[in-house]
Amino acid sequence: MATHTVFNQVPPLEEYDLFQSDRALTDALRALAPQAEFDDARALGLLAGKPEWIERGRLANDFPPELHAFTARGERIDEVRYHPAWHDFMRVSVERGLHAAAWADPRPHPQLRRAVGFYLWSQVEAGHVCPISMTAAAIPAIRHQPELAAEWEPHITARSYDPRLAPYSEKNSALCGMAMTEKQGGSDVRANTTLATPQGSSGGGNLYTLLGHKWFCSAPMCDLFFVLAQAPGGLTCFLVPRILPDGTRNAFAIQRLKSKLGNRSNASAEIEFDGTQGWAVGEEGRGVATIAAMINQTRLDCALGSAALMRQALAQAIHHARHRMSFGKALVDHPSMANVLADLALESEAATMLALRLADVADAAVGDRHAAVLKRIGTGIGKFWVCKRAVAHVGEAIEALGGNGYVEESVMPRLYREVPVNSVWEGSGNINALDILRVLRKEPESIEALRTEYEPIRDDARVRDAFALVERYLSSAPEELEGSVRVLVERLALLWQAALMRRHSPDEVADAFIETRFGERSSIFGAISAKIPFGRIVERAAPVS
Numbered sequence: 409m410a411t412h413t414v415f416n417q418v419p420p421l422e423e424y425d426l427f428q429s430d431r432a433l434t435d436a437l438r439a440l441a442p443q444a445e446f447d448d449a450r451a452l453g454l455l456a457g458k459p460e461w462i463e464r465g466r467l468a469n470d471f472p473p474e475l476h477a478f479t480a481r482g483e484r485i486d487e488v489r490y491h492p493a494w495h496d497f498m499r500v501s502v503e504r505g506l507h508a509a510a511w512a513d514p515r516p517h518p519q520l521r522r523a524v525g526f527y528l529w530s531q532v533e534a535g536h537v538c539p540i541s542m543t544a545a546a547i548p549a550i551r552h553q554p555e556l557a558a559e560w561e562p563h564i565t566a567r568s569y570d571p572r573l574a575p576y577s578e579k580n581s582a583l584c585g586m587a588m589t590e591k592q593g594g595s596d597v598r599a600n601t602t603l604a605t606p607q608g609s610s611g612g613g614n615l616y617t618l619l620g621h622k623w624f625c626s627a628p629m630c631d632l633f634f635v636l637a638q639a640p641g642g643l644t645c646f647l648v649p650r651i652l653p654d655g656t657r658n659a660f661a662i663q664r665l666k667s668k669l670g671n672r673s674n675a676s677a678e679i680e681f682d683g684t685q686g687w688a689v690g691e692e693g694r695g696v697a698t699i700a701a702m703i704n705q706t707r708l709d710c711a712l713g714s715a716a717l718m719r720q721a722l723a724q725a726i727h728h729a730r731h732r733m734s735f736g737k738a739l740v741d742h743p744s745m746a747n748v749l750a751d752l753a754l755e756s757e758a759a760t761m762l763a764l765r766l767a768d769v770a771d772a773a774v775g776d777r778h779a780a781v782l783k784r785i786g787t788g789i790g791k792f793w794v795c796k797r798a799v800a801h802v803g804e805a806i807e808a809l810g811g812n813g814y815v816e817e818s819v820m821p822r823l824y825r826e827v828p829v830n831s832v833w834e835g836s837g838n839i840n841a842l843d844i845l846r847v848l849r850k851e852p853e854s855i856e857a858l859r860t861e862y863e864p865i866r867d868d869a870r871v872r873d874a875f876a877l878v879e880r881y882l883s884s885a886p887e888e889l890e891g892s893v894r895v896l897v898e899r900l901a902l903l904w905q906a907a908l909m910r911r912h913s914p915d916e917v918a919d920a921f922i923e924t925r926f927g928e929r930s931s932i933f934g935a936i937s938a939k940i941p942f943g944r945i946v947e948r949a950a951p952v953s
């Protein structure tokens with residue numbers, strides 16, 4: 409006899425359309441690029457909802473990469489082996505250009521197009537987009553050394569995925585990583601001790617020998633790494649290939665792989681350089697400026713990636729609450745649950761709109777000074793804020809699934825483990841916020857660029873205090889401002905999100921955001937005013953097949 413019948417359990421969220429379901433996304437795209445078709449992204453949105461890809465996402469994380477430092481005979485090989493599912497994700501990302509299309513797509517809005525694909529595809533597996541993002545970010549860095557760019561760019565932008573460690577003449581494609589962080593300092597890269605000695609002439613484009621270590625180096629099976637090291641003229645950026653032009657392996661000893669909180673499908677290694685060959689990208693002493701070009705792009709992806717994790721967590725929470733019955737009705741119909749879901753939906757919509765606007769600004773920044781300044785200040789603001797909010801957001805979304813959100817069969821623990829990393833890497837919160845202060849000081853036009861963004865809410869009485877607070881902080885003494893930099897950046901971000909929602913979202917959604925983020929605020933999700941139309945906001949955000 410059966411012990412029990414299974415009922416009132418929620419079917420898995422699959423066979424749904426991640427693009428079409430996402431009204432924040434489609435509304436933003438309609439406003440930012442009204443003439444553009446996003447057929448590639450639409451296709452990716454459908455693929456990401458397929459059960460076989462959801463299963464691959466699980467496999468890539470349940471069977472994390474393994475280090476094979478030696479052959480059975482004791483020869484050093486320094487290879488990492490991944491589950492086939494990892495390679496499947498990488499292949500799709502590369503074939504669809506998520507690794508380089510921002511620089512190689514001839515159509516208008518290349519950054520925005522690529523950003524939408526990145527946002528959709530990372531919802532089904534977020535770990536593999538680390539090397540995809542680093543490769544996308546490599547192009548502006550390598551362009552600091554035109555002859556290296558001429559040699560490598562065609563390989564970096566190629567759309568064929570080849571995971572072998574082989575000479576590029578054989579594989580015709582190249583993926584990129586970066587290695588800056590050392591044991592004694594990650595944020596403060598000036599503390600790097602890795603030494604670079606010129607083999608002949610010194611300066612940009614010339615060959616050096618590296619000696620030292622890196623404490624974090626993700627995706628160590630990439631073909632090329634951008635490495636910071638101390639040359640005689642100061643901290644310099646080097647291009648370090650894993651395979652040398654003569655076909656032999658460069659010295660690149662993987663000491664061990666990190667055992668990480670999340671981001672498990674992706675390998676993050678500790679490495680040592682001893683006689684490692686690297687070519688200087690940019691002049692000696694210009695390392696930070698060179699690598700900054702790369703980091704600005706990866707910071708955009710941190711904002712996109714966090715918005716993606718929020719959107720996925722929200723979709724899972726709403727799906728669950730619509731199916732699960734409790735005390736005689738669906739969870740979603742209980743007012744206090746509707747409040748939580750509506751609040752999460754507002755946050756997710758604001759994150760998506762800000763991240764997409766950053767990509768749009770990156771497109772506009774090519775040849776436009778105003779947009780270039782906005783990009784410099786805005787990317788930091790978006791990275792800081794969206795990544796910070798995502799951690800609390802995903803945590804709250806788990807609770808909407810009850811115990812089923814806490815067990816490993818659910819995708820929620822994976823999202824929860826993944827989410828803090830975007831805040832840590834590519835400039836942790838404070839470092840990112842301090843960079844924003846630097847831009848504000850060095851480029852006073854940046855605040856003017858932001859004011860243009862705030863135009864749609866300039867006369868809204870509900871945000872008057874926030875504007876006043878920003879002005880007060882901007883005129884305060886530098887030491888005082890540094891101590892309260894997070895307050896300033898939070899307000900700059902919230903005002904920008906409110907303005908974007910005013911412009912692109914339905915009025916009742918924009919008003920709900922403004923009233924709940926600038927009026928009487930609670931520090932927890934799900935405590936917004938009962939006057940907000942919870943039901944309609946949740947309906948707008950619901951995933952549909």
Ligand SMILES: Cc1cc2nc3c(=O)[nH]c(=O)nc-3n(C[C@H](O)[C@H](O)[C@H](O)COP(=O)(O)OP(=O)(O)OC[C@H]3O[C@@H](n4cnc5c(N)ncnc54)[C@H](O)[C@@H]3O)c2cc1C
Nearest residue numbers: 586587588589593594595624625626676833834836838839
């Ligand atoms: C999963 C993962 C993968 C990674 N992959 C890579 C990689 O591929 N390549 C790479 O180079 N690095 C990588 N990193 C390293 C990452 O970039 C660093 O961890 C990060 O930059 C912070 O450096 P740190 O760990 O040395 O911390 P620290 O620099 O010691 O910082 C610790 C904390 O102090 C704060 N802080 C530091 N200085 C100041 C200050 N002046 N004022 C106020 N607060 C400050 C920081 O914001 C941070 O919160 C990876 C990290 C992780 C977790």
